[in-house]
Amino acid sequence: MKSTRAAIRYARALILESAEADSLELIHDDMLVLTETFDQNVELKHMVDSLVIKNSVKLASLKLIFKNLSQITLNLIDVLSQNNRIDLIQNVAEQYVLQYREIKGIQSATLITAVPVTKDVENQVLKKISELTDKKTTLIKKIDQTLIGGFILRIGDSQYNASYKNKLETIKQEFNKNTNALIS
Numbered sequence: 001m002k003s004t005r006a007a008i009r010y011a012r013a014l015i016l017e018s019a020e021a022d023s024l025e026l027i028h029d030d031m032l033v034l035t036e037t038f039d040q041n042v043e044l045k046h047m048v049d050s051l052v053i054k055n056s057v058k059l060a061s062l063k064l065i066f067k068n069l070s071q072i073t074l075n076l077i078d079v080l081s082q083n084n085r086i087d088l089i090q091n092v093a094e095q096y097v098l099q100y101r102e103i104k105g106i107q108s109a110t111l112i113t114a115v116p117v118t119k120d121v122e123n124q125v126l127k128k129i130s131e132l133t134d135k136k137t138t139l140i141k142k143i144d145q146t147l148i149g150g151f152i153l154r155i156g157d158s159q160y161n162a163s164y165k166n167k168l169e170t171i172k173q174e175f176n177k178n179t180n181a182l183i184s
Helices: 004-020 024-040 042-049 055-065 071-082 086-104 119-133 164-183
Strands: 106-113 136-143 151-155 158-161
Touching: 004 024, 004 071, 004 086, 024 042, 024 071, 024 086, 042 055, 042 086, 055 071, 055 086, 071 086, 086 106, 106 119, 119 136, 119 151
Parallel strands: 106 136
Antiparallel strands: 106 151, 151 158
């Protein structure tokens, strides 16, 4: 099991180091590359998580794969390897992105729809979220055809479900509740 607390500590230290070097944005871009690369390559995740593969092989592989990233990011990979925590690299990158967004006052919102949304609808959603929360928001769009129609909007711990699937489920539950009450 990966330790989120350790990843948060490494990310916090990386934030401090990158702020000191005036490289917050550069390291943020590096962390986005890291997370995207790990998300797209299951084999890379397995290699880093493997207990059979030596840390020296993992380190050499990661340095080769991410050779174009900044020296601070390569130093992070070295430190994680030295501390036998190389398996935390993806979690550290994700935590860095979260902490960076918090520092910059940027929040993420996830919009799940049955069909792709137009740029106009996307802009309207972003405008409304910004009005409600007074924060700059990045929108993550996902498609889930099982929603039938409508949307689900997640901002932080809050969720607004305006999907047809949810409305049909609510009607079904009400119908079953009322039917059971009449039968009893």
